[in-house]
Amino acid sequence: MFKILKKSFKTGIVTGQYPPAPAWQKFSVAPTAQKKAELFRKSLTIREVDTGSCNACEMEMNALANPVYDIERLGIHIAASPRHADALVVTGPVTVNMEGPLKDVFKTTPNPKLVIALGDCAINCGIFKGSYAVTGPVDQHIPVDVRIPGCPPRPAEIIEALTELRKGVTTFTRWFKKLSGKRATDS
Amino acid sequence: MEPVLNPVEHLQRIFGPAINRVSTNHGIPVVHVHTNQISAITRYIHTNEALRGTLSLLWAVDHRPRDVRYELWYLFTLGESKDWLIVSTDLLGEERLFESITPKIHAANWYEREIRDMFGLIAQGHPDLRRLVRHNHWPKGVHPLHKNFPWNSVLQWRQPPGSVDGHFIHGEGVFEVPVGPIHAGIIEPGHFRFTVAGEPIMHLDLQHFWKHRGVEKLFEQQTLSGGVALAERISGDTTLGHSLAYCQAVEMLWEIHVPRRARYLRSVFLELERLHNHIGDVGGICNDTAYALAHAHCSRLKERVMQLNDRLTGSRFLRGVNCVGGVDIDLSTDQFSELVAELEHIEKDFSELEQIIAVNASLIDRFESTGILKKQTAWDHGVVGVVGRASGIDRDLRRDRPFAAYDELSVRVAGSSHGDVRARVQVRVSEIHESIRLIREIQRMLPDGPLKGDRQVVPDSGAWALSAVEGWRGEILYFLMVGEHEQIHRCKVRDPSFVNWPAIQMAVIGNIIPDFPLVNKSFSLSYAGNDL
Structure with a gap:
C-alpha cells in the first residue's frame, strides 16, 4: 500500500504532458457537423468501429484514454456498445467482410448520432484503395460528419478535432445571449 | 560410426528417386520433389529425430503467365540447428489437387485452407476444409491470388446465409456464446464462438479475416522499391518489423550490402518497437483482471516511449524509418544520449511498478495456471514468439538467424516452461529489460558510416x-518473388499472429469465459496482420 501511494505521489499528474498538435494541422469542422454536435458539447460517448485498419488508429484511440491524454476530462467516454453511443468513430477502409457489420452498427446507434471517419484509410481508403476486398471509404456506406486525416492522426490531433467539433454554441445559449442582449438594450 | 549427413543428403538417401532436384538460394536448401511424395517427405522431416522440422510457412505461387503451373512451398525450421529447409513441388497444368499434410503436421491446417481460398487448390484429405479467408457471402469460384483475377474488381457484399459455418457441440446444458465481430473495447474485429457447459469453455471456434484487405494482391501491383509503405501498414503495431522484413527481402534480391551503422540503427528501432508494445501489453493484461492502477502506469510509460519515437523519427509508429538499402533516419550522438537517458528513466519507473505488481496476490492468482499452452501443443502448432517462448519453445531469430546488427550483439533469450498467462507476462517483462540493455549496448558500439547501400544487380524474373x-x-516471414521489370510476382507475408491464433483455441479449453480476454491479451495477436 505504501509503495503504491509513494509511486503515485512520485509520478504526480501527467495529464497534458504531450506536445501540441502541429500548427499546420488545423482542423476545420463543417458548421453542419458542429450544429449536430451541439447536443454533445458537455458529454460525448464514442463507439469505435474498426472496418479494416492496420490497427495503428486503434492504438491511438486507446492512447486517448491513457493518463496523459485522459479524454474523460473533456467529457468524452468510450462506450462498449453502439447502443450507448452518440458518435461512431470508424477507422480503416471498409472491407467486403466488414461492410455488413458497419451498416448494422450504424442502424443500432440511436439518433441523433455523429459519424467520425478517423485516419486516411477511412476517408479515402489510403494505400488499400482499389483492392478487390475493399468496398470503399466509409462515406460510401454511411453518412460521415467529421473527417480526421492522418496515418494515423496523433492523439493530440484527435483531441483538437473533437474540441473543434464541439465548439459550436447551443440553441439555448444563442437564445439566451440574444435575450440578454435585448434586455441590455432595453435598459 | 555413420557420418553426419546434412539434411538434404539425409533426405536424398531416404527418398532418392522422389527428389527431382536440389538447389540452394541465399543459403537455403530447396528440395524439389514429386507431388505424390510430398506427404511422406514432409512427415519424415517433421517426425525424424535428427531433423525434427516444424512447419514455419506453407505457401503457393501461381507461375502464370510465364509457366502454366502452381508451385507449393513448404518451409521447415529444423529442430536443433534452427536451419531452414524448403521442400517444393509443382502442380502442372490444370491440376488443382494435392495431398494434405495436415493429418500429420498440424501446423499446416490454416495454411492449406488459405491456399484453397486464395488459389482454389484443394488439399485432399484435409480434415477441415471450411472456408477461412473467404467468408460465406463471397461468390463461389473467387480465388483472388490467381494471376487472372483482376486485383481491382471489387467484390459485392451480399447478405450472408443464415447459418454459421462452425463446429458445434450439442447436448443437454451445452450453450453457445457468440462474440464479435465488433467487440466491447477498442480492438479489431474477429468472431469468437464459445461452446460452454456451465462455466468452463469446451470449445472455441475462431472466425477471422474480417479485415482481409487483399494485401498480398496489392503487393503484386508494386515494384520491388515501392512496397515499403504497404508493408508498414500491414499491422500498425509492428510497422518496423514488417518494413524491415520486406526491405531485407528486397536487399537480398538486389544484393545490397547494408552498411553497419544502418544495421545497428535498425536494431535500435526494432527494440524501441518491442519496448512500447510489451509495456503496453503488460498493462493491458493487468487491465483485463480489472487492475487499473498497473494499466494506468503502463500506458503512461508506453506513451513516453511513443513520444520518444516521435521526437527521434517524426513518427510515433516509426513509419518511414526503413528504406530499401538502409535507414532514412539517423540519430546524432545527442539524440542517442537523450534516448538512453529516457530509457534509463523508464526502466527505473517500470522496475518500481514491477515490484508493486509482483506482490499483488489477487493478480497473481488470476495469472497463474490460466490459459495454459502446453509445450507439445505449442510445438505441434508451430507457435512462435513470446507465446512460444513462454511455453518452452526456445526460438528467437535474433539469436538463431541473426539479422540487422544481432550477429554482433548477444541477445539473452527469455523463456519459461509454464505456458500460462503469468509465464507470458514474465517473458515480456524480461524482454523489456533486455531491449533496454541492448540499446545501451548499441550506444557503446554504434559505428559511423553511411546509412544506405547501393544495389548491385538487376534480379532475373x-x-x-x-x-x-x-x-x-x-x-x-516474407517470401518475395520478382517478375518482369522488377514487378513483384508474389509476396507471401506471414505475421506471427497467423500461427498463434489457432493455438489460442487450445489454450482456452477448460478456462472460464471471463478469463478469455485475459488469455487473449496475453497472446496479444494482431487481427490485421493475420487477415492481410
Missing part, C-alpha cells in the same frame, strides 16, 4: 528471397 525478422510478437 523468377528470382526469390525469403527474409525473417523477430518482431515483438514473433517471427515475421
Whole structure:
C-alpha cells in the first residue's frame, strides 16, 4: 500500500504532458457537423468501429484514454456498445467482410448520432484503395460528419478535432445571449 | 560410426528417386520433389529425430503467365540447428489437387485452407476444409491470388446465409456464446464462438479475416522499391518489423550490402518497437483482471516511449524509418544520449511498478495456471514468439538467424516452461529489460558510416528471397518473388499472429469465459496482420 501511494505521489499528474498538435494541422469542422454536435458539447460517448485498419488508429484511440491524454476530462467516454453511443468513430477502409457489420452498427446507434471517419484509410481508403476486398471509404456506406486525416492522426490531433467539433454554441445559449442582449438594450 | 549427413543428403538417401532436384538460394536448401511424395517427405522431416522440422510457412505461387503451373512451398525450421529447409513441388497444368499434410503436421491446417481460398487448390484429405479467408457471402469460384483475377474488381457484399459455418457441440446444458465481430473495447474485429457447459469453455471456434484487405494482391501491383509503405501498414503495431522484413527481402534480391551503422540503427528501432508494445501489453493484461492502477502506469510509460519515437523519427509508429538499402533516419550522438537517458528513466519507473505488481496476490492468482499452452501443443502448432517462448519453445531469430546488427550483439533469450498467462507476462517483462540493455549496448558500439547501400544487380524474373525478422510478437516471414521489370510476382507475408491464433483455441479449453480476454491479451495477436 505504501509503495503504491509513494509511486503515485512520485509520478504526480501527467495529464497534458504531450506536445501540441502541429500548427499546420488545423482542423476545420463543417458548421453542419458542429450544429449536430451541439447536443454533445458537455458529454460525448464514442463507439469505435474498426472496418479494416492496420490497427495503428486503434492504438491511438486507446492512447486517448491513457493518463496523459485522459479524454474523460473533456467529457468524452468510450462506450462498449453502439447502443450507448452518440458518435461512431470508424477507422480503416471498409472491407467486403466488414461492410455488413458497419451498416448494422450504424442502424443500432440511436439518433441523433455523429459519424467520425478517423485516419486516411477511412476517408479515402489510403494505400488499400482499389483492392478487390475493399468496398470503399466509409462515406460510401454511411453518412460521415467529421473527417480526421492522418496515418494515423496523433492523439493530440484527435483531441483538437473533437474540441473543434464541439465548439459550436447551443440553441439555448444563442437564445439566451440574444435575450440578454435585448434586455441590455432595453435598459 | 555413420557420418553426419546434412539434411538434404539425409533426405536424398531416404527418398532418392522422389527428389527431382536440389538447389540452394541465399543459403537455403530447396528440395524439389514429386507431388505424390510430398506427404511422406514432409512427415519424415517433421517426425525424424535428427531433423525434427516444424512447419514455419506453407505457401503457393501461381507461375502464370510465364509457366502454366502452381508451385507449393513448404518451409521447415529444423529442430536443433534452427536451419531452414524448403521442400517444393509443382502442380502442372490444370491440376488443382494435392495431398494434405495436415493429418500429420498440424501446423499446416490454416495454411492449406488459405491456399484453397486464395488459389482454389484443394488439399485432399484435409480434415477441415471450411472456408477461412473467404467468408460465406463471397461468390463461389473467387480465388483472388490467381494471376487472372483482376486485383481491382471489387467484390459485392451480399447478405450472408443464415447459418454459421462452425463446429458445434450439442447436448443437454451445452450453450453457445457468440462474440464479435465488433467487440466491447477498442480492438479489431474477429468472431469468437464459445461452446460452454456451465462455466468452463469446451470449445472455441475462431472466425477471422474480417479485415482481409487483399494485401498480398496489392503487393503484386508494386515494384520491388515501392512496397515499403504497404508493408508498414500491414499491422500498425509492428510497422518496423514488417518494413524491415520486406526491405531485407528486397536487399537480398538486389544484393545490397547494408552498411553497419544502418544495421545497428535498425536494431535500435526494432527494440524501441518491442519496448512500447510489451509495456503496453503488460498493462493491458493487468487491465483485463480489472487492475487499473498497473494499466494506468503502463500506458503512461508506453506513451513516453511513443513520444520518444516521435521526437527521434517524426513518427510515433516509426513509419518511414526503413528504406530499401538502409535507414532514412539517423540519430546524432545527442539524440542517442537523450534516448538512453529516457530509457534509463523508464526502466527505473517500470522496475518500481514491477515490484508493486509482483506482490499483488489477487493478480497473481488470476495469472497463474490460466490459459495454459502446453509445450507439445505449442510445438505441434508451430507457435512462435513470446507465446512460444513462454511455453518452452526456445526460438528467437535474433539469436538463431541473426539479422540487422544481432550477429554482433548477444541477445539473452527469455523463456519459461509454464505456458500460462503469468509465464507470458514474465517473458515480456524480461524482454523489456533486455531491449533496454541492448540499446545501451548499441550506444557503446554504434559505428559511423553511411546509412544506405547501393544495389548491385538487376534480379532475373523468377528470382526469390525469403527474409525473417523477430518482431515483438514473433517471427515475421516474407517470401518475395520478382517478375518482369522488377514487378513483384508474389509476396507471401506471414505475421506471427497467423500461427498463434489457432493455438489460442487450445489454450482456452477448460478456462472460464471471463478469463478469455485475459488469455487473449496475453497472446496479444494482431487481427490485421493475420487477415492481410
